[in-house]
Amino acid sequence: MTTLYAGLMSGTSLDGIDAVLVEAEPAGQLLAHHHQPLPAALHDELLALNAVGGVDELARAAGAARDLADAYAGCLATLLDKAGEPARSVRAVGAHGQTVRHCPAEGYTIQLLDAARLAERGGIDVVADLRSRDVAAGGQGAPLVPAFHAARFGRAGADVAVLNLGGIANLSLLAADGHVRGFDTGPANALLDHWAQRHLGQPYDADGRWAAGGQVQPGLLAALREEPYFQLPPPKSTGRDLFEPGWLQARLDRFPPAAPQDVMATLLALTVSTVIDALRLQAPNTTRLRVCGGGAFNASLMTALAAGLPGVDVQDTSADGVAPDHVEAWAFAWLAQAFVERRPGNLPAVTGANGPRVLGALYPA
Structure with missing residues (x-):
């Protein structure tokens, strides 16, 4: 039976969440795609958290990470319904989270996502925090695609x-x-x-x-x-x-x-x-x-x-053969497979990292 991976992406444009379900490489066929807008309040909060100097940012960031996990979980559930696949058929989901700070020169990049909550609600292993290891190795943490x-x-x-x-x-x-x-x-x-x-x-x-x-x-x-x-x-x-x-x-x-x-x-x-x-x-x-x-x-x-x-x-x-709005989410499904197989996901020639690194952190279902 073919192994399946899912990818969840919400990008800098904040236009919504893209989710894909794909067959593992090398078969690499897309089985389903779903897009949904971010809830308006969450969109506005994530945009505000991109700005430096907000009030009570720690609590607000934690709340946004929680709400984004819930939105991701809903998007993932709809994706699986479209594909007619149960959660147990998916090996892992690569989840990008929402970037609110990207400062590789200072040694950090921040993507908000309560990945533990997503694993709990989705019932699938979650591979998240996909940029920080490259930054720790001296890289930009981007682009990863x-x-x-x-x-x-x-x-x-x-x-x-x-x-x-x-x-x-x-x-x-x-x-x-x-x-x-x-x-x-x-x-x-x-x-x-x-x-x-x-x-x-x-x-x-x-x-x-x-x-x-x-x-x-x-x-x-x-x-x-x-x-x-x-x-x-x-x-x-x-x-x-x-x-x-x-x-x-x-x-x-x-x-x-x-x-x-x-x-x-x-x-x-x-x-x-x-x-x-x-x-x-x-x-x-x-x-x-x-x-x-x-x-x-x-x-x-x-x-x-x-x-x-x-x-x-x-x-x-x-x-x-790949729709423009499928590409980035598919890339994060691809990165989840690389993590599961313990293969490096970065390219040092791209990011400037000191060498190839396995990217991500695992949150088991």
């Missing part, structure tokens, strides 16, 4: 890149010779969604239609691109700790007020230009770019990427 990207999207004899457009954009560079690199390029949906929520009252700019009607502001774009992070060499990773509303507002304040739609167009151009710069600098021979994450559904963003990368086959990951 390039190893899975290599297994799923790599092509012998071709330079392939995989771009995840979540709250933050990150690239996996899969060289023709099998060498794998990866890093965060900068902001994606974190700032785009913030601006849509502020000015449209919507969770995001559907298809990038509002951005498409705006005019890029060259001076503002140049000011945004002056951020030193963009010039750092890999390995590097970032998050809402840097690219948060205050970061944007500080740069907006340097210019006369711009139309909000033009700011949105400029933010989209920032994401596109920093991705293209990074790809041209780090992997100039790339012939294929596959895009996943919520940003893959932003038609304006995808069109701009393709226009800026002539000669590169730019498509979302469904072109290679």
